[in-house]
Amino acid sequence: MLTFAIAATAAPPVPVKVGDQPGMDACTSLAVVTSRRPLALRTGPGQRHAKVITLKPGDLVHLCGTSSDAQWSAVVLAQDGILDCRVSSPAPAPGAYEGPCVSGWLPAKWLEPVAG
Template sequence: MKRGCYLTILALSLATTSAAHSQESARIPVIGLEGPQADACPGIGRINALEPRKGDLLRVRAEANEGSQVTDELNVATLVWLCEADDDWQGIVYPKGQFQELGDCRVSAALSAPEPYAGPCQFGWVQAKYVELVTG
């Protein structure tokens, strides 16, 4: 194999390792914390308390802190499942994409024990002050 091939393989390997590491460093919200008598995520919220400027989006973060990586941005009025809370941060699960709805997230039934959310919807952390409780 030529030197150029080795360098390409090394670069791809490092990129894959870096991407896997960043996914592993995300803190996945835990669902089922309310026990087997409640829904896995016990509430629904609406992104609502942003400044009233056109185009405002709420940043979804990989961890429950301001310095954490931004993984997504949500529009005002987006509905989200409210799962784990951590001080001023809210762990959320939400549908993303043309063919997903809130009910597709599989968190509206009880779990026998708490567990990290495993999909199929998106998840992350937002500042709780920007989420209005709709039900729960």
């Protein structure tokens, strides 16, 4: 008897979009991770998307958008205040975030806005 193992494939990435509001910062708020456990930053809004990195409680992220069901937030990881992520001023044009910081999606329920 033949059996086949089917590998679970991750859902395709969903880019974090910035600059949708002309004249506003590319990402409009700063938030803190409030979960009590490490939280996976994912490539899209949902558990089926691949994990990028793990964030810990207290980490700061720039809020850039939300999923259509408002359950997930598109974020850019605030790099210890050292690296300019280029999201605290207006973007030249709306589009996918291209760095230099790490971006992805987090469950909105574990984020608390602290500025913006």
